[in-house]
Amino acid sequence: MESTLTDLLLGMVFSGIGMAITLPIVWLSFSETVTLNIRGFSAINFLVVLGVLFVYFTTADISSTVSFVICIIVAFFFHLGRVTEFLQREDKRFRILFLSMGYTKNEYVTTYLFRKSLHRNVASFLMGWGLFSFSLTLSRITTHFEFERIFSGVLLILLGLTSALLERKN
Numbered sequence: 001m002e003s004t005l006t007d008l009l010l011g012m013v014f015s016g017i018g019m020a021i022t023l024p025i026v027w028l029s030f031s032e033t034v035t036l037n038i039r040g041f042s043a044i045n046f047l048v049v050l051g052v053l054f055v056y057f058t059t060a061d062i063s064s065t066v067s068f069v070i071c072i073i074v075a076f077f078f079h080l081g082r083v084t085e086f087l088q089r090e091d092k093r094f095r096i097l098f099l100s101m102g103y104t105k106n107e108y109v110t111t112y113l114f115r116k117s118l119h120r121n122v123a124s125f126l127m128g129w130g131l132f133s134f135s136l137t138l139s140r141i142t143t144h145f146e147f148e149r150i151f152s153g154v155l156l157i158l159l160g161l162t163s164a165l166l167e168r169k170n
Contacts, residue, residue: 003140010071011133018075019125026083030091031109039088044081047160049074049131054153057139058146075128082124083117090116 029036052074060067090113098108 004137007136007140008129008133010136011129011131014071014075014132015079015125015128017072018077018128019079019121021072021076022079022083023121026080026087027109027114030087030113031106038080038084041077041080042085042088043161043164044077045085045160045164046127046131047156047163048081049078049128049160050135051153051156051158051160053131053135054138054156055150056153057135058149058153062136062139071132075132078128078131079124082127083121086117086120087113 025036026038029038056067056070056074060070094112095105095108098112099105103111
């Protein structure tokens with residue numbers, strides 16, 4: 001019971017820190033304050049992150065400081081992919097309309113995109129929390145079948161990347 005509560009707390013911490021790092025970078029990129037190309041990260045989806053976590057938690061020591069940093073990096077890329085994918089769709093759909101109405105790019109990002117993506121950011125945080133908590137709990141429960149878990153993780157990564165590439169509309 002105590003380890004499950006620890007996993008839930010760690011999942012929340014990983015997801016929260018990942019989201020806190022992601023949001024300023026995404027907003028700077030979309031407001032064109034900083035020139036960053038973050039569009040390629042939209043291929044990182046739920047299946048890819050779940051596969052990476054399965055493989056990592058099977059092969060590594062979870063209680064180390066390096067694992068903490070790696071989990072935050074994975075959370076960062078997960079949130080970056082989800083938020084970027086959503087904002088790309090909204091940006092393509094409404095940017096020309098808002099800019100033709102006389103708004104600047106910065107006003108468009110702060111007044112429209114920020115409010116529109118608030119629910120998506122909360123959903124991304126909750127999904128990341130669930131992913132990390134589930135993966136941590138599962139890694140503590142099953143101590144056998146390491147090869148099967150690694151194989152499942154690699155398969156999830158391949159399926160996630162393939163589905164992201166097939167769904168991409170250019």
